[in-house]
């Protein structure tokens with residue numbers, strides 16, 4: 719791989735970021751970082767508790783701090799929280815050290831993937847297609863503008879998606895070498 723040899727997976731909640739990060743870790747031995755898990759570990763609180771006790775803005779600050787602290791990391795696949803690309807400074811930090819890949823999924827697919835979990839405060843009480851579609855529409859442009867690659871996930875296996883991403887990121891590296 720090339721100088722920007724990290725992969726940042728972005729996209730809406732339930733787009734499959736963690737699943738694909740795990741695949742690339744297992745198959746290609748990339749180091750794997752889950753932003754939400756890392757924030758929870760450092761704060762000693764769940765994401766839901768951070769939102770409830772400190773508020774969303776505080777959480778967004780923790781995301782930016784974590785991204786900036788990743789400088790110097792290599793061969794790492796980062797599963798970003800769904801809101802990470804909303805801040806331009808986050809996008810700049812990611813572009814410096816890696817390739818940003820946007821995982822897309824239809825609202826119906828997202829609902830199926832998130833409906834049984836309760837660790838996403840933004841979706842609690844709003845587990846319906848209309849709400850997901852609206853929140854997604856508000857973010858779509860930010861996701862697209864941040865990303866160098868786009869990979870659709872609806873109806874596809876982790877293997878198919880992971881292999882496609884690894885190959886295409888490699889091609890970017892060859893062009894830049």
Ligand code: S3P
Nearest residue numbers: 730731732754799800801838839
């Ligand atoms: C969020 C996504 C979540 C988590 C937090 C906020 C968002 O991460 O960071 O609940 O704003 O989209 P996942 O995308 O990993 O679910």
